[in-house]
Amino acid sequence: MPTFPSPQNSPLLARFKRPANGTSPTTPQRLRPWPVVWAALVVTASSLASPWATAQTPVRVIDSMAERTRACTACHGDQGRAGPDGYYPRLAGKPAGYLHNQLRNFAQGRRHYELMARLVDPLSDAYLGEMAQYFADLKLPYPSPTANNTIAPERLAKGQQLVTQGDAARGLPACTQCHGVRLTGVQPNVPGLLGLPLDYLNAQLGAWQTGQRRAHAPDCMAEVVKRIPAPDLIAVSSWLARQPLPADTHPAERVPPGPALPEDLRCGSAPELSTPLAAPSALPPQHAAKPAQKGQP
Ligand code: HEC
Ligand code: HEC
Numbered sequence: 001m002p003t004f005p006s007p008q009n010s011p012l013l014a015r016f017k018r019p020a021n022g023t024s025p026t027t028p029q030r031l032r033p034w035p036v037v038w039a040a041l042v043v044t045a046s047s048l049a050s051p052w053a054t055a056q057t058p059v060r061v062i063d064s065m066a067e068r069t070r071a072c073t074a075c076h077g078d079q080g081r082a083g084p085d086g087y088y089p090r091l092a093g094k095p096a097g098y099l100h101n102q103l104r105n106f107a108q109g110r111r112h113y114e115l116m117a118r119l120v121d122p123l124s125d126a127y128l129g130e131m132a133q134y135f136a137d138l139k140l141p142y143p144s145p146t147a148n149n150t151i152a153p154e155r156l157a158k159g160q161q162l163v164t165q166g167d168a169a170r171g172l173p174a175c176t177q178c179h180g181v182r183l184t185g186v187q188p189n190v191p192g193l194l195g196l197p198l199d200y201l202n203a204q205l206g207a208w209q210t211g212q213r214r215a216h217a218p219d220c221m222a223e224v225v226k227r228i229p230a231p232d233l234i235a236v237s238s239w240l241a242r243q244p245l246p247a248d249t250h251p252a253e254r255v256p257p258g259p260a261l262p263e264d265l266r267c268g269s270a271p272e273l274s275t276p277l278a279a280p281s282a283l284p285p286q287h288a289a290k291p292a293q294k295g296q297p
Contacts, residue, residue: 065134071119072131080135082143086197095251096129096136097188101216101269103128110214111207142195142249147241149198151234159239162232163193172227173265175236177258178220178273183243185251189270192251198241205233216268223265 066079072091077083080091091099105111107120107128120128161167163183166174176183178190185192193201207213208225215221228236255273266274 065131069131069134075116079138079140081140082197086199087203089200090142090195091135092138092140093249094136094191095185095188096133098185098191098269099132099135100129101189103132105213105215110216112212142245145195145242145244147198147238149238151238155231155235156239156242158232159235159237162228162236163239167227170227171262171264172224173259173261175224177256177261178267178270180252181256182246182248182252183240184246184249186255186270186273187251187253189267189272190251192249193240194243195245195249196241198237201237201241202234205237209233218264218266218268220261220265220267220270220273 069080073080075083075088076091077088082088082090102111103120104125106113106117107123123131162172163175166172166177175193178186179193180186180190183193204213205225208219208222209230211222225233255275261274
């Protein structure tokens with residue numbers, strides 16, 4: 001049974017936690033030097049909270065969200081485009097409701113990453129929402145897929161089948177039924193599954209298996225993962241991490257048409273997935289590209 005890296009046992013995090021003068025012999029160039037990260041965190045942790053600075057506090061005027069979120073982009077990469085190594089996830093362009101829910105999850109203990117939780121803990125829910133919207137509105141191109149783990153072609157085919165068709169025998173809907181036919185997510189609460197590194201996908205699916213990651217109850221993803229044997233999960237993540245991004249990478253505007261989700265797969269963080277569609281005829285044609293928003297690639 002494969003083990004998945006999780007924030008608690010990730011060798012990368014172990015290295016990341018080591019002080020700057022630690023003795024890690026490996027790949028220092030892949031990690032930001034500690035002093036840089038900490039300087040960014042210290043300088044900007046206070047600016048994150050600047051909207052609540054008291055009148056007496058003489059604060060440097062920092063008026064852009066880009067400045068205020070420098071503490072975040074120290075880990076999440078420039079403009080939230082992801083860290084260099086598959087461990088610090090991309091934030092840019094993910095649906096705002098999804099990002100907001102994740103910030104709440106870290107703040108409320110349904111996801112765990114202490115260094116980050118400490119930063120978001122003191123912030124109001126409204127401000128978490130503003131940060132989520134800021135990153136959601138950033139439109140950046142995605143990198144090409146890089147997964148090159150060894151896996152037999154028939155396993156990849158199995159992964160593709162589970163993603164696009166599910167497995168009726170196990171009561172498993174296709175991933176596309178919730179994550180959108182293009183797998184780019186669905187507004188406002190469902191993330192896309194493409195453009196994510198294999199390590200990140202494995203870590204997240206593994207974290208749901210072990211209960212390290214939870215979503216608002218009822219937690220449909222916990223249920224999905226429970227219905228997939230571990231080797232098939234690897235097949236799924238390996239297939240996903242090899243797919244090129246479609247031309248239109250925006251999250252779909254609405255839930256794809258399809259059979260109603262079973263009652264035991266309701267998603268607390270995305271209740272709209274279970275809302276019956278009013279009139280199928282009112283749906284836009286499948287794959288309808290949304291008109292480009294705000295001058296994107
Ligand atoms: C010290 C590094 C670090 C800092 C600083 C940091 N994060 Fe994170 N963040 C992470 C890691 C690592 C994860 C993934 C943890 C996991 O695998 O569950 C993450 C996950 C997230 C997620 C969930 C992403 C997803 O797709 O599910 C969001 C949203 C997020 N961070 C936002 C922020 C914001 C906003 C800030 C600034 C207030 C911030 N982070 C600061 C390291 C950091
Ligand atoms: C019943 C609806 C549903 C189905 C089916 C479903 N998902 Fe999800 N998935 C969600 C929701 C909702 C979230 C957001 C959870 C949250 O708010 O934390 C999510 C989140 C995820 C994430 C986290 C993404 C990130 O950036 O951290 C991954 C990975 C994922 N799903 C993979 C899959 C895979 C693979 C399948 C198919 C085998 C699948 N999901 C099927 C509803 C679904």
